[in-house]
Amino acid sequence: xxxxxxxxxxxxxxxxxxxxxxxxxxxxxxxxxxxxxxxxxxxxxxxxxxxxxxxxxxxxxxxxxxxxxxxxxxxxxxxxxxxxxxxxxxxxxxxxxxxxxxxxxxxxxxxxxxxxxxxxxxxxxxxxxxxxxxxxxxxxxxxxxxxxxxxxxxxxxxxxxxxxxxxxxxxxxxxxxxxxxxxxxxxxxxxxxxxxxxxxxxxxxxxxxxxxxxxxxxxxxxxxxxxxxxxxxxxxxxxxxxxxxxxxxxxxxxxxxxxxxxxxxxxx
Amino acid sequence: xxxxxxxxxxxxxxxxxxxxxxxxxxxxxxxxxxxxxxxxxxxxxxxxxxxxxxxxxxxxxxxxxxxxxxxxxxxxxxxxxxxxxxxxxxxxxxxxxxxxxxxxxxxxxxxxxxxxxxxxxxxxxxxxxxxxxxxxxxxxxxxxxxxxxxxxxxxxxxxxxxxxxxxxxxxxxxxxxxxxxxxxxxxxxxxxxxxxxxxxxx
Numbered sequence: 364x365x366x367x368x369x370x371x372x373x374x375x376x377x378x379x380x381x382x383x384x385x386x387x388x389x390x391x392x393x394x395x396x397x398x399x400x401x402x403x404x405x406x407x408x409x410x411x412x413x414x415x416x417x418x419x420x421x422x423x424x425x426x427x428x429x430x431x432x433x434x435x436x437x438x439x440x441x442x443x444x445x446x447x448x449x450x451x452x453x454x455x456x457x458x459x460x461x462x463x464x465x466x467x468x469x470x471x472x473x474x475x476x477x478x479x480x481x482x483x484x485x486x487x488x489x490x491x492x493x494x495x496x497x498x499x500x501x502x503x504x505x506x507x508x509x510x511x512x513x514x515x516x517x518x519x520x521x522x523x524x525x526x527x528x529x530x531x532x533x534x535x536x537x538x539x540x541x542x543x544x545x546x547x548x549x550x551x552x553x554x555x556x557x558x559x560x561x562x563x564x565x566x567x568x569x570x571x572x573x574x575x576x577x578x579x580x581x582x583x584x585x586x587x588x589x590x591x592x593x594x595x596x597x598x599x600x601x602x603x604x605x606x607x608x609x610x611x612x613x614x615x616x617x618x619x620x621x622x623x624x625x626x627x628x629x630x631x
Numbered sequence: 632x633x634x635x636x637x638x639x640x641x642x643x644x645x646x647x648x649x650x651x652x653x654x655x656x657x658x659x660x661x662x663x664x665x666x667x668x669x670x671x672x673x674x675x676x677x678x679x680x681x682x683x684x685x686x687x688x689x690x691x692x693x694x695x696x697x698x699x700x701x702x703x704x705x706x707x708x709x710x711x712x713x714x715x716x717x718x719x720x721x722x723x724x725x726x727x728x729x730x731x732x733x734x735x736x737x738x739x740x741x742x743x744x745x746x747x748x749x750x751x752x753x754x755x756x757x758x759x760x761x762x763x764x765x766x767x768x769x770x771x772x773x774x775x776x777x778x779x780x781x782x783x784x785x786x787x788x789x790x791x792x793x794x795x796x797x798x799x800x801x802x803x804x805x806x807x808x809x810x811x812x813x814x815x816x817x818x819x820x821x822x823x824x825x826x827x828x829x830x831x832x833x
Binding site for chain 1: 696700701702705708709712713716719720723724726727734801802803
């Protein structure tokens, strides 16, 4: 008879937990919207995270909850966006297209190495060595091209000069390279803005000039040339305010170092 | 309740008897979720939570169900049942009540439902705090603390490991050792270091 007690107790426990879980499953059941699945199918499925949500599924959920708008997906084609908007029952607006821009022009030939580096051929690893990489300019591009394979759209290629080149047609402004670059050299600039500063050095003009023939020397000529108060030398570096800039390219003309440039391959 | 006892439990569980590196329990998530510091951290919190809550519930079950019926020998199977269903229940509740928390912890909960480290800490509690056939005074609180600090030790080992593995990604590892093999080598070296807390016993 003794065997009955453990058998009954265990059965009782199992039954209690089973029934408890069944009730809990009913009570705490989360109803998922069938539209989420529909929208998910229309999305590109690249899971790039450019919208700020955890993957395309997260974005679809966010759309349903009204937390984000269709325009936040920079990858989806116009057509797909319109279809998603139709599912949601909202009108779709034009998205301001942007592409990534590299704020450095100091390639292999222009900026010398400080020492012979034989570690992993990786920007992130090289950046850990000797206080910021092997280049004379500690702000500049290291040139091992960590950004290139990270781009989900194959928009970044490495040039002969060991500088990444962004293909403006392919770039979807997903922000991955901006986050990956250990030197923080990429920013996203709206496509219609053409002028950019190809330098990130905060060194004094003298030091920058010693390290790199094309760096910003903070002379301030661009500041004076700009009629729209859009460019300012802040902490030894010219910065463009894209809310004011009209792409008139006056600053490009006066820049003695040819640091301020006009983007090539204008799209749209 | 004795503060010094709790302090001793903390030091013992986090360093000397670290569940992963000294007791070799829970190696599966240790190798599986230690590729990134971020997920290691969330996993660590999930383990702390599950360990603490299952220590609480198994103490009650052991004291009020198993001991009166004289069936302490069934503790392993009962604990598995209790922990598994409890974690399932918690997962449902979190999913309903707090989606952000579910995103952060929820995906790891099924991974640790009946993880050996979780089961290990409850069995250890029973071994430590139920000599003979009755609970030590104050052992309820002690067992919760013991489980909590076992979770902290788990998290510590997981975060250390993930930090090393993030750097390891960049290192030039021989082809035959890439991936899991080198992770095991690293784990054994870390374990050697943790053995230093208790001293070698041959």
